[in-house]
Amino acid sequence: MIRLFALFILLALPAKAEEIVLGLSRDQVAITATFEGSDILVFGAIKREAPIPDESDLGVIVTVMGPSEPVIVRRKDKRLGIWVNTDEVEVDAAPSFYAVATSAPMREVLKDVEDLRYGITIPRVIRSVGAVVEDSASFTRALIRIRAGEELYQVLEGAVDVEQETLFRTAISLPANLTEGEYEAHIFLTRDGRVIDEYITFIPVRKVGLERWLYNLAHDNAFLYGLMSLAIAIVAGWGASAAFSLLRR
Structure with missing residues (x-):
């Protein structure tokens, strides 16, 4: 009705x-x-x-x-030659x-x-x-x-x-x-x-794709993501060092 x-x-x-x-x-x-x-x-x-x-x-x-998201906006002033945060406002x-x-x-x-x-x-x-x-x-x-x-x-x-x-x-x-x-x-x-x-x-x-997989891994399994990032950094560093050594010969 x-x-x-x-x-x-x-x-x-x-x-x-x-x-x-x-x-x-x-x-x-x-x-x-x-x-x-x-x-x-x-x-x-x-x-x-x-x-x-x-x-x-x-x-x-x-x-x-x-x-929409909350945001903190800070004001910087120069004090004794150093820039420091003086005031801040939290935007709701x-x-x-x-x-x-x-x-x-x-x-x-x-x-x-x-x-x-x-x-x-x-x-x-x-x-x-x-x-x-x-x-x-x-x-x-x-x-x-x-x-x-x-x-x-x-x-x-x-x-x-x-x-x-x-x-x-x-x-x-x-x-x-x-x-x-x-x-x-x-x-x-x-x-x-x-x-x-x-x-x-x-x-x-x-x-989507690789970006989504990395995002989920970083948020759901931070330890594994950290290990993977460390391994990639080691391999990249070793590869760059090996390539530089070959170029010097």
């Missing part, structure tokens, strides 16, 4: 005027021993129940977020990877109140509620700057191509230093900076 009542409620709800239909160039990313990064093509269309509105501007925002949760691509400048496709509600820009997805150090926001900015330099945080304004306000596509580059886990692809459709629809899908990022 409850299920039937819920079905009647869903049928009674009005259909969305504009709705996202999404596609991905790949549904998973494999990290191998020779992994040097990858590109994900995000593309889709906008399904409509009515003609395209003329009085407002369409915006498309695509985000790809890696697993920061994405290991985050890319946000837009169809126009961010200020044109997203209002600040919508960013506060949905948490779309990079500062909004980093949570640091327990920081008690003075000027703790500077630690968050430093984390963003460092990870942006490593291509782990990306802001790609104007990187989403929209054709006839119906088709859209963009490419997100994943660097080689990815963290394994579930990556969330989130697409927002906006009108005059307000979110009118959203779509979420997930992309598994996993180590």
Whole structure:
């Protein structure tokens, strides 16, 4: 009876005027021993129940977020000629990877109140509620700057191509230093900076082959992994020494 009542409620709800239909160039990313990064093509269309509105501007925002994790950010100062850690802030949760691509400048496709509600820009997805150090926001900015330099945080304004306000596509580059886990692809459709629809899908990022075997061995049998690493180092050293001796003759 409850299920039937819920079905009647869903049928009674009005259909969305504009709705996202999404596609991905790949549904998973494999990290191998020779992994040097990858590109994900995000593309889709906008399904409509009515003609395209003329009085407002369409915006498309695509985000790809890696697993969140706590991070300790430290500040260094020079004391008596030596650089030492002085202050530190523990960020409660920061994405290991985050890319946000837009169809126009961010200020044109997203209002600040919508960013506060949905948490779309990079500062909004980093949570640091327990920081008690003075000027703790500077630690968050430093984390963003460092990870942006490593291509782990990306802001790609104007990187989403929209054709006839119906088709859209963009490419997100994943660097080689990815963290394994579930990556969330989130697409927002906006009108005059307000979110009118959203779509979420997930992309598994996993180590495979030799990389997976070594990872499992290191975590499940650290002693055997250490012995194997030592044996490889000994053999490599002996081989290099033998080769050098032959070259000297």
